[in-house]
Structure formats: structure tokens, C-alpha cells
Amino acid sequence: xxxxxxxxxxxxxxxxxxxxxxxxxxxxxxxxxxxxxxxxxxxxxxxxxxxxxxxxxxxxxxxxxxxxxxxxxxxxxxxxxxxxxxxxxxxxxxxxxxxxxxxxxxxxxxxxxxxxxxxxxxxxxxxxxxxxxxxxxxxxxxxxxxxxxxxxxxxxxxxxxxxxxxxxxxxxxxxxxxxxxxxxxxxxxxxxxxxxxxxxxxxxxxxxxxxxxxxxxxxxxxxxxxxxxxxxxxxxxxxxxxxxxxxxxxxxxxxxxxxxxxxxxxxxxxxxxxxxxxxxxxxxxxxxxxxxxxxxxxxxxxxxxxxxxxxxxxxxxxxxxxxxxxxxxxxxxxxxxxxxxxxxxxxxxxxxxxxxxxxxxxxxxxxxxxxxxxxxxxxxxxxxxxxxxxxxxxxxxxxxxxxxxxxxxxxxxxxxxxxxxxxxxxxxxxxxxxxxxxxxxxxxxxxxxxxxxxxxxxxxxxxxxxxxxxxxxxxxxxxxxxxxxxxxxxxxxxxxxxxxxxxxxxxxxxxxxxxxxxxxxxxxxxxxxxxxxxxxxxxx
Numbered sequence: 001x002x003x004x005x006x007x008x009x010x011x012x013x014x015x016x017x018x019x020x021x022x023x024x025x026x027x028x029x030x031x032x033x034x035x036x037x038x039x040x041x042x043x044x045x046x047x048x049x050x051x052x053x054x055x056x057x058x059x060x061x062x063x064x065x066x067x068x069x070x071x072x073x074x075x076x077x078x079x080x081x082x083x084x085x086x087x088x089x090x091x092x093x094x095x096x097x098x099x100x101x102x103x104x105x106x107x108x109x110x111x112x113x114x115x116x117x118x119x120x121x122x123x124x125x126x127x128x129x130x131x132x133x134x135x136x137x138x139x140x141x142x143x144x145x146x147x148x149x150x151x152x153x154x155x156x157x158x159x160x161x162x163x164x165x166x167x168x169x170x171x172x173x174x175x176x177x178x179x180x181x182x183x184x185x186x187x188x189x190x191x192x193x194x195x196x197x198x199x200x201x202x203x204x205x206x207x208x209x210x211x212x213x214x215x216x217x218x219x220x221x222x223x224x225x226x227x228x229x230x231x232x233x234x235x236x237x238x239x240x241x242x243x244x245x246x247x248x249x250x251x252x253x254x255x256x257x258x259x260x261x262x263x264x265x266x267x268x269x270x271x272x273x274x275x276x277x278x279x280x281x282x283x284x285x286x287x288x289x290x291x292x293x294x295x296x297x298x299x300x301x302x303x304x305x306x307x308x309x310x311x312x313x314x315x316x317x318x319x320x321x322x323x324x325x326x327x328x329x330x331x332x333x334x335x336x337x338x339x340x341x342x343x344x345x346x347x348x349x350x351x352x353x354x355x356x357x358x359x360x361x362x363x364x365x366x367x368x369x370x371x372x373x374x375x376x377x378x379x380x381x382x383x384x385x386x387x388x389x390x391x392x393x394x395x396x397x398x399x400x401x402x403x404x405x406x407x408x409x410x411x412x413x414x415x416x417x418x419x420x421x422x423x424x425x426x427x428x429x430x431x432x433x434x435x436x437x438x439x440x441x442x443x444x445x446x447x448x449x450x451x452x453x454x455x456x457x458x459x460x461x462x463x464x465x466x467x468x469x470x471x472x473x474x475x476x477x478x479x480x481x482x483x484x485x486x487x488x489x490x491x492x493x494x495x496x497x498x499x500x501x502x503x504x505x506x507x508x509x510x511x512x513x514x515x516x517x518x519x520x521x522x523x524x525x526x527x528x529x530x531x532x533x534x535x536x537x538x539x540x
Contacts, residue, residue: 091406092281217273
């Protein structure tokens with residue numbers, strides 16, 4: 001995987017080191033190739049692994065966007081790095097209590113509020129500062145809720161201890177019973193005591209920073225079916241890669257069903273767990289190497305685990321920060337964020353098994369969502385924009401519904417009744433940007449062979465002595481060790497053509513079969529502007 005990324009970097013770096021090449025003279029038996037089209041006739045290319053478009057604070061509504069922007073400025077980190085984590089924090093506050101109904105309340109289709117996000121950032125990127133800034137109100141709620149329920153938990157524990165002692169004493173008496181009538185009476189008392197024994201109460205929790213899947217199952221039972229994992233460390237992925245990377249080990253069903261809002265049913269020798277409508281949110285920040293480790297488990301992809309995450313791949317920024325330019329988040333913004341989050345958090349004493357609040361879409365919002373759902377469906381077709389990441393793309397329309405639900409709760413508060421068009425429009429705009437981040441992340445995961453092969457082709461195309469037009473046969477000869485089959489090379493070239501990097505022409509010859517010529521997008525030779533984003537195309 002490292003080699004693939006290095007090749008992509010080499011291909012892109014080479015662009016800045018030379019002027020646009022000129023086509024070489026054709027062979028004597030071929031007509032001269034047509035000149036490349038004018039720059040305006042070429043699309044902006046998607047030119048390999050690298051930088052996806054930035055997520056900006058104004059993509060998030062109201063107080064959430066204001067706070068995300070302030071945290072990014074304070075930590076000198078890109079908004080991209082914290083935007084999705086903030087949405088996972090929001091989901092942790094409301095999951096299992098709200099669901100979206102994109103097709104209307106009369107239908108059966110529901111999207112829960114749970115949300116999985118994964119932000120990729122190198123070591124030293126101030127991930128811990130971001131996690132602390134967004135989870136502080138949740139930790140404060142847990143402390144207040146624990147204090148509020150302390151007496152009830154203590155009383156419950158005392159009743160359970162007393163009940164256990166009574167049952168144990170009655171069991172001793174049953175062993176000494178002199179006749180069947182006495183034994184039946186003792187059995188009845190034991191049964192009554194067991195039925196009266198209260199279920200265990202636990203201090204309220206909203207999230208954990210690290211847990212095994214087995215412990216997560218237990219926490220779902222303890223916390224009324226909802227739990228989040230919000231962390232700047234890779235503990236979950238390390239555990240999953242180590243324990244579940246092979247064919248053995250417990251299943252990932254608790255995570256997968258928690259994302260879908262399904263039921264968790266676990267019956268094992270050492271534990272049982274029964275949860276209806278499980279709700280699991282994940283908000284993780286990982287170093288690229290840990291994401292690469294996840295690529296080592298084919299089961300991660302096959303199970304659909306990686307397809308459930310929203311990915312954020314921020315631009316590199318470590319090494320360009322001004323250590324003297326520290327600015328704190330204003331007390332007013334901190335207070336606003338804490339107040340708004342508190343308003344969305346549950347009452348710890350409210351029954352966790354109450355039915356969720358269902359929010360459907362107003363008519364124009366539904367039309368916006370259906371338009372996007374159709375757009376996604378079309379992009380999943382062979383050769384479409386989402387073809388290479390179809391497992392992720394197949395969940396994108398549902399993800400847009402989840403984000404729209406969260407946006408509506410930000411805009412309208414806990415008393416929201418329907419999802420408006422503004423929330424759907426903002427969610428769709430964010431999802432369109434997230435497509436590029438997903439493509440970048442799946443490249444890090446080494447998930448798509450055609451993309452990796454396309455990176456290798458681009459390294460050859462953009463070499464210092466490369467040409468603005470080349471024969472496919474020359475490329476195949478140069479990379480014959482990688483492309484032992486013509487079909488694999490063709491797939492890579494088609495991917496680059498779909499990305500706007502190359503353009504194909506079958507040039508007729510005076511004798512023999514046509515020659516496959518490939519023209520290189522001249523936009524790839526444009527230098528980086530001073531602002532730092534590539535004029536050579538989207539590196540994503």
C-alpha cells in the first residue's frame with residue numbers, strides 16, 4: 001500500500017518539475033496525431049490519491065457550524081478534521097430517540113440517527129484537543145446524571161443484595177425440607193423473590209473511548225440500547241484487526257446492527273445480550289497507518305464495516321502552523337455549544353424503551369432527497385462515479401437522510417417535528433463533498449485494484465520524459481510486469497478516462513489494425529497556485 005501512495009505522490013510531484021511535454025513524431029506508417037484540445041475542452045481531472053475538497057464550517061448549520069469553525073481556528077486544524085466528528089457527537093446525543101422517515105410516516109423505511117465517522121490525521125494533529133472540545137458537555141451530562149441517580153442506584157443495589165441473601169437462605173431451607181408441601185412452599189417464595197428482584201441500574205453513560213465488542217454488547221444492555229465510541233486513538237481498529245481479522249473470533253454483528261438500528265441477540269457461554277433497536281455511533285480519528293492496518297483484513301470490507309463510515313481526509317497541515325497565533329474559543333461560543341447540546345441530551349430518568357420520535361420530510365425536502373437518491377443510484381452503475389466504492393455509495397442516500405435529521409435537530413431543537421428542505425439541501429451538499437473524501441480514504445485502504453493500477457499508470461505518464469500523447473502498446477511494454485493481462489491495463493485506462501485524466505482515440509493506419517492513442521489532460525501540467533490547492537486538478 002505504501003508503494004501505491006508513493007507512486008501517486010511521485011506522479012503528482014513530477015508535474016511541478018517540467019513544462020508540458022510535446023508530442024513526439026509518429027511512426028512513418030501512422031498519420032500525425034491531432035493536437036490536444038484546448039484547455040477549456042478538458043474537464044478538471046481527478047488525478048489520484050491525495051487531497052479531497054475541504055469541508056467548511058458553513059456546510060454545518062447554526063450553532064454547530066459556528067463552534068466547529070471556532071475549534072478549528074483555535075487548534076489550527078482544518079475544519080475537515082473536526083466536522084464529521086462533531087456530527088458523531090451530535091448523533092451520540094440523540095440516537096435511538098429520533099429516526100428519519102424519508103418516504104413518509106406511512107411507509108416502513110426508517111433511518112436512525114446513529115452516525116459513523118472516521119477522520120484521518122497524522123500524529124501530532126491535535127486530535128485530542130478536538131475530541132475534548134466536542135465531548136466536554138457529554139462528560140458533564142454524565143456526571144450530573146450520575147449524581148442525580150446516585151440514590152436510586154444505591155437503593156436498587158441494596159434491594160438486589162437483600163434479595164440475593166433471601167434467595168440464598170431459602171435455597172438452604174429447601175435442602176432441609178421434610179416433605180413435599182414444605183418444599184413447594186419454599187419454591188414459591190424463591191420464585192416470588194426472584195420476580196420481585198429489581199434489574200440492575202447503572203450510572204448513565206453516553207460514550208466510551210475504548211471497548212471490545214463484547215464489552216460494547218454489555219454497555220448496550222446497561223444503557224438502554226444506545227452507546228457511542230468517540231476517540232482519537234485507534235483502540236477499536238487495533239482490537240478488531242487483531243481479534244476479528246481472520247475467520248475466527250466473535251462476529252461484528254453488534255456494531256453492524258447498532259449502525260442499522262437492528263436487534264442484537266447474543267447467546268454465548270459467558271454472556272448474553274438482548275437489545276431491541278440497538279444504536280451505536282462511532283466517531284474516530286485515526287492515523288493513516290492504522291487505517292492501512294484495517295486494509296489487511298478483507299473481512300472488514302466484506303462485512304460492510306468500512307462502508308458504514310463517513311470519511312474525512314483533511315489536507316496536510318502539520319508543519320505549517322504558527323505556534324504564536326493561538327486563539328481560544330470564546331466563552332460565548334463555548335456556552336452556546338454546551339447549552340444547545342444539553343437541550344438535545346436525554347433525561348437520564350426517562351425510560352429508554354420509549355418509541356422514538358419520527359420525523360418525515362416536508363414535500364419539497366422529499367423531492368430534493370429523491371433527486372439525490374436517484375443521482376446516487378445512477379452513479380453506482382458500471383463506470384459511474386461510485387462504481388469503485390459501490391458498497392459505500394449504496395448507503396449514501398440513507399446517510400444523507402441521517403445527516404438531514406441531525407441538521408434539523410440543530411436548526412429546530414429537540415421539538416423538531418419535520419425535516420425541512422434547507423436541512424436536506426445542506427446534507428446533500430455535504431454528501432457530495434464526502435464522495436471525494438471516501439474515494440481518498442478507500443485508496444488508503446487499498447480497496448480498489450483499478451484505482452491502484454491507475455496510480456501506477458499516472459506515475460508512468462507523468463514521468464519527466466513523458467509525452468502528452470502515448471500509444472497503449474508502449475505503456476503496456478513499459479509496465480508489462482504489472483499488467484500481465486491486457487484487460488487489467490484497459491480497466492486502469494478506462495478509470496483514468498472516467499476521472500478526466502486521459503482521452504482515447506483509435507487511430508486508423510494505412511495497414512494493420514488501429515493504434516490506441518491516449519491524450520493526457522493538459523490541466524495536469526498546471527502548477528499549484530500560491531493558495532496551495534492544485535490547479536492541476538483535484539487530487540483526491
